[in-house]
Amino acid sequence: MDDRIARWEVRPDLPPTHYVDNRIFTDPAIFNDEQAQIFAGGWKLVCHESELPEAGSYRALTLGGRPILVVRGRDQADGSPGDIRAFFNICPHRGAPLARDERGTFGKRIQCFYHLWTFDLEGACTGITRPEGYEPVGLSKDDVGLRPVRTEVLGGLVFVSIDDDVAPLADFLGPIADNIRLHFPEDEELEVFHFHRSEIRCNWKLWVDNNSEQYHEFLHVLNRKTGLSQPNYHERRWHLHPNGHHAMDQGAMNYGGVGLEARRDRLMPGMEPDALMVMLLFPDVMINVRATVMRLDTITPVAPDRTVVEWRGLGLKSDTPEQRDERIRHHNQVWGPAGRNLPEDIAAVESQQRAMESGAFPWSLYAREEDLRPQDDSNLRSFYQEWGRRIGRWPHDVDAERGDEPSLSVIGGAAE
Amino acid sequence: MSADAGRLQDREDIRTLISRSVRSLNEGRFADFIALFADGGHYVLEADSAEIGKTMIWLDLDRNELDALLEESPQHVHDLAARKHMVTVEEVDFAVDGTAVEALSSFSVFRTDIDGRTEVYAVGNYEDQLVGGEDGWRIARRRVRVQTRMFRTPTPTPL
Numbered sequence: 001m002d003d004r005i006a007r008w009e010v011r012p013d014l015p016p017t018h019y020v021d022n023r024i025f026t027d028p029a030i031f032n033d034e035q036a037q038i039f040a041g042g043w044k045l046v047c048h049e050s051e052l053p054e055a056g057s058y059r060a061l062t063l064g065g066r067p068i069l070v071v072r073g074r075d076q077a078d079g080s081p082g083d084i085r086a087f088f089n090i091c092p093h094r095g096a097p098l099a100r101d102e103r104g105t106f107g108k109r110i111q112c113f114y115h116l117w118t119f120d121l122e123g124a125c126t127g128i129t130r131p132e133g134y135e136p137v138g139l140s141k142d143d144v145g146l147r148p149v150r151t152e153v154l155g156g157l158v159f160v161s162i163d164d165d166v167a168p169l170a171d172f173l174g175p176i177a178d179n180i181r182l183h184f185p186e187d188e189e190l191e192v193f194h195f196h197r198s199e200i201r202c203n204w205k206l207w208v209d210n211n212s213e214q215y216h217e218f219l220h221v222l223n224r225k226t227g228l229s230q231p232n233y234h235e236r237r238w239h240l241h242p243n244g245h246h247a248m249d250q251g252a253m254n255y256g257g258v259g260l261e262a263r264r265d266r267l268m269p270g271m272e273p274d275a276l277m278v279m280l281l282f283p284d285v286m287i288n289v290r291a292t293v294m295r296l297d298t299i300t301p302v303a304p305d306r307t308v309v310e311w312r313g314l315g316l317k318s319d320t321p322e323q324r325d326e327r328i329r330h331h332n333q334v335w336g337p338a339g340r341n342l343p344e345d346i347a348a349v350e351s352q353q354r355a356m357e358s359g360a361f362p363w364s365l366y367a368r369e370e371d372l373r374p375q376d377d378s379n380l381r382s383f384y385q386e387w388g389r390r391i392g393r394w395p396h397d398v399d400a401e402r403g404d405e406p407s408l409s410v411i412g413g414a415a416e
Numbered sequence: 417m418s419a420d421a422g423r424l425q426d427r428e429d430i431r432t433l434i435s436r437s438v439r440s441l442n443e444g445r446f447a448d449f450i451a452l453f454a455d456g457g458h459y460v461l462e463a464d465s466a467e468i469g470k471t472m473i474w475l476d477l478d479r480n481e482l483d484a485l486l487e488e489s490p491q492h493v494h495d496l497a498a499r500k501h502m503v504t505v506e507e508v509d510f511a512v513d514g515t516a517v518e519a520l521s522s523f524s525v526f527r528t529d530i531d532g533r534t535e536v537y538a539v540g541n542y543e544d545q546l547v548g549g550e551d552g553w554r555i556a557r558r559r560v561r562v563q564t565r566m567f568r569t570p571t572p573t574p575l
Contacts, residue, residue: 101466198567198568221492325473343493343495343572
């Protein structure tokens with residue numbers, strides 16, 4: 001066979017961690033396994049606490065196919081904000097949704113619109129319409145209530161899980177929780193000022209992949225001029241954590257490279273002047289901070305080739321209007337639906353997906369070894385190894401038996 | 417020309433200006449688009465978020481910043497689809513002295529991909545403040561309020 005053809009037909013001559021079988025991006029059975037083993041079975045970031053500003057504030061969403069309602073409870077006795085809880089967004093009577101829109105504020109009670117049953121903000125039923133009709137069968141409000149959903153809040157980030165037996169969030173996050181505490185400290189509240197979403201025509205992992213890898217910074221004009229040209233760009237390192245999480249050291253960008261102002265005042269918590277920080281919480285939470293503004297991404301896989309991405313922009317709750325305007329400007333210079341980089345990222349991942357679906361492109365390479373420096377692929381190798389562990393397959397060969405075999409080392413076949 | 421006829425002419429000129437603004441965007445003639453703005457002119461793109469209950473500013477650029485963004489545009493990797501704006505000028509309100517005008521328009525943008533498939537890309541309003549001068553009417557401030565919040569492909573190119 002012509003060598004040029006054989007290279008496309010034969011498995012890459014690389015360590016098995018250094019390439020993936022592209023069927024992981026297209027196979028419906030694998031997609032279903034991911035839904036069950038990763039998204040329905042783990043912790044999911046659903047919103048930031050600033051989206052639930054007062055008692056009764058709610059957000060409604062779908063997780064693993066289940067309708068979820070996240071609600072801020074009554075203020076504490078000392079006047080501090082109430083606890084955040086989650087329930088199925090389903091009335092226990094006949095299944096009508098308790099919230100019919102994405103956000104809003106209940107009064108002191110949650111009332112189902114259908115038969116007007118009421119519940120308190122802790123989920124207990126407080127009123128059944130014409131309760132005497134249930135007396136013959138002995139059913140009262142004490143026998144019904146909202147179905148609670150596991151909820152934990154860390155640094156204002158609200159996580160829920162529909163797996164009642166899921167391990168505590170702290171166990172799942174492990175050491176990367178320290179990074180979260182650094183950037184979401186208790187003594188400086190953050191606030192969401194921007195939200196938008198898009199349905200991208202790619203597998204969800206390609207979006208995570210794009211967001212996490214730094215090698216593709218060559219794609220972006222802005223990154224070429226502000227980041228890649230910086231003398232210390234390659235001095236930063238990835239930090240790989242258990243369970244597939246990872247974060248990279250901060251590094252200063254040169255925004256003057258594209259005629260933009262420096263970012264040295266009113267820095268986001270834990271940030272250095274002009275610095276960029278990137279963090280991934282497996283499987284789908286991406287946190288990017290560009291010195292004065294934060295971007296928080298989450299994902300909802302819709303189909304093997306469809307992914308809804310939600311983007312939030314965050315500043316400090318203590319911002320003056322002028323400071324907030326500046327943060328919004330900084331956010332929009334790079335991010336947001338009119339930002340410079342997002343259209344380029346989407347063009348990249350959607351074209352990748354088309355290649356995967358064509359069947360002409362069997363393996364993708366994740367083989368860069370740069371001693372954990374920014375363009376080392378070890379963070380992605382870590383992501384795919386955790387992905388494989390969770391769904392019981394090998395990312396490099398989805399047909400191979402895996403059983404309970406542990407994940408492979410990802411630092412590099414040559415390095416370890 | 418009578419005052420009424422002059423006002424009618426102004427209205428027609430303003431409609432033409434607004435039509436030119438979208439045609440220049442459709443055809444990627446960004447320098448022509450910028451030239452329709454007055455010195456110190458401003459472009460704002462915003463949307464109301466149902467999810468967080470706030471108005472979001474997505475672009476807020478003076479003429480120079482807009483010019484710089486569009487000048488940089490050829491260096492970016494672009495959505496290969498074509499876009500076509502359809503605009504209807506709904507109201508033109510003159511200030512008492514006739515030198516400043518506010519115009520409200522509705523627009524829709526269609527996106528035609530490289531296979532020739534067309535879909536609605538965005539809908540919204542233009543809220544234009546216009547000023548008259550020796551060179552005719554110019555845009556002092558364009559506030560673009562989009563109802564669309566999920567774009568098939570986001571873009572830094574003005575709507």
